[in-house]
Amino acid sequence: MTHAPNSLAARDLAYSLHPYTNLAVHQERGPFVITRGEGIYVYDDQDNQYIEGLAGLWCTGLGFSEKRLFKAAQTQFEQLPFSHSFAHRATIPVIELSEKMIEIAPGDLSKVYLVNSGSEAVDTAIKMVWYYHNAIGKPEKKKIISRKRAYHGVTVAAGSLTALPYAQDGFDLPIDRILHTDTPCFYRNGEEGESEEDFATRLADNLDKQIEAEGPGTVGGFIAEPVMGAGGVMLPPDTYFEKIQKVLKKHNVLMIADEVICGFGRTGQMWGCDTYDIKPDLLTCAKQLSSAYLPIGAVMVTEPVYEAFVEYSRKLGIFGTGNTYGGHPVAAAVALETLKIYEDDDIMGHVNEVSVRFQQRLAGLASHPLVGEARGIGLIGGVEIVANKETREQFPPATKAAAVVAEKILGQKLIVRPLPGDVIGICPPLIVTDEEIDDIFDRIKRGLNAAQESLG
Ligand SMILES: Cc1ncc(COP(=O)(O)O)c(C=O)c1O
Structure with a gap:
């Protein structure tokens, strides 16, 4: 297909490199x-x-x-368009947003770490699992288990937890220390005559065996979306998370709930964790946190995880990770307003x-x-x-x-x-x-x- 010179399509083809696109087809059909x-x-x-x-x-x-979000952004732009959270610095929107997020957080989550996207949140959660296990003197406990057909993002570590060929082919992923267990899709993977509960039991048993085979002392984290979204919208079978969490507890494996899609009402409750009774040690979220009006994501952790970070950073001299735009004040102000709208409306x-x-x-x-x-x-x-x-x-x-x-x-x-x-x-x-x-x-x-x- 030819596009008129200087048309949007022609300029797109001339200058844009598109994510998740067949680039050859794109040259033919345009944007x-x-x-x-x-x-x-x-x-x-x-x-x-x-x-x-x-x-x-x-x-x-x-x-x-949503005009309230336009207004929240404009007000914050005029007040303070940028500051950061490194080295003890703080801003009012980040303080208020963190407070609000913990107020509505599921389970025992007590601290919020802000980033810019779902992939960054997941990558940071992996680093936190590693940091945590170093902190508590278990440096071998580093493997992270994800699930086949999972989608957890695109960065090198998050893209390794993702288990979909289209997101890994050509990019030399996954990296090592990442494992994948069964997909909880009853329609495709349930066996003849098996009930949903039996299917859940089988998957939990398989996870138990996988951890035993790897060595429980080498497995640090398990990540799951409450409902798998981008991998094909798959709901957990009855009793799945109850049984999976028992296995994780038994082997002291941290549970990361990836709420990037499920968070903020998608499953009918504020969190997929509420819908499926999941008690995460870490939670990742993004997307509906700001209704996507500005890029922002977060990792939330429980107090015991946070306390381990505090002690280890005392020893190392720093909790040595951070993103320039993590907790950007305008994105935080928009996210805070989003959460208020969820409540007010x-x-x-x-x-x-x-x-x-x-x-x-x-x-x-x-x-x-x-x-x-x-x-x-x-x-x-x-x-x-x-x-x-x-x-x-x-x-x-x-x-x-x-x-x-x-x-x-x-x-x-x-x-x-x-x-x-x-x-x-x-x-x-x-x-x-x-x-x-x-x-x-x-x-x-x-x-x-x-x-x-x-x-x-
Ligand atoms: C469950 C889940 N985790 C992580 C991500 C990655 O988020 P982002 O695209 O913001 O990096 C996605 C994106 O769709 C997601 O669905």
Whole structure:
């Protein structure tokens, strides 16, 4: 395709290197330019309106036009556009945000460390697990266990915890000291005649055996999303986290809950940890922390972990990690305002109300000939595309069935995301209404019908 000289498309092709994009295909088809947003809608450069059915990248909880956030940013820009938190420095927005985050944090988390993204949060959590075990005199306890099909980000260590070929191929990942255990996907990995609870028991037993085989003295951390998002929207089977946490306790392995997608209401409660009764030693979050209006993420830790850091930094002379923009005052002010809006507008109550409709309509897709399973919780859903509903056989990988479906749904002016395992991810802004949910699922249905014609 040729693009007019000096058009946005031509300039994009001339100068931009796109993340998570087939660069060769991009040269042919050019960019999909988004120019503005309003509520749950975004508009392209031809002023076509789309529903953002993935809240950007699972992140714009408050949609695209929350004026209180514009105001919070402007006020903080005028007051203090930059300062940092190194070497005892502090700012008011960071103090207030940290206080608020601990007020709403799950379990026994008591301290907040701010970063700029989910990957940075996960990378920092890994460093913290290593620092902690050095601090308590267990320097061998360093391996981190993630799960197959997990998504935890792209930086060298976080990208190693991610266990998806598309995110690792060509980049020499994973690095060593990273292990992967079973995917908790009952639909794909449950055995004939096995109940969800038995499946959870089997996975916990496998984890126990894996830790024993590695040597419990060498395993320091386990990381899990409460609901796996980017890997294909997979919900934990009944009793999974209860059993997994028992195994971790038995071997003194720290639990890292990666709440980058689940945090701030996505599963119907403030945290996925609340929904699934997880008591993390460390928690990573980002995305809906600021409704994605500015980049910010965080790691939260419990008091015993923090106290070990204090003693070790006394010995080393420093807790030697930090990012220039970690705890950027403008991002912190916007995040704080986001949390206030969640409270003032009772966003959790709203999610609980509208998620009833969302889950009903999602479940309604299960009868479509292309749908093997439609699964979800709160305002997140995954639709697994299959070639044969009875046998659960998938389309050949070359068919790129989920991409075909997502493209047809895009034809209905709804943005969703094709995920590994031929799953369509649906994750609208948390402010979505019942009427908008009906509109979303009507468009998905039309898109599925169109895809059925082309997939045969
Ligand atoms: C669970 C999870 N962890 C970490 C990340 C990485 O976050 P970021 O893209 O902000 O680096 C993501 C991104 O989608 C995520 O879904």
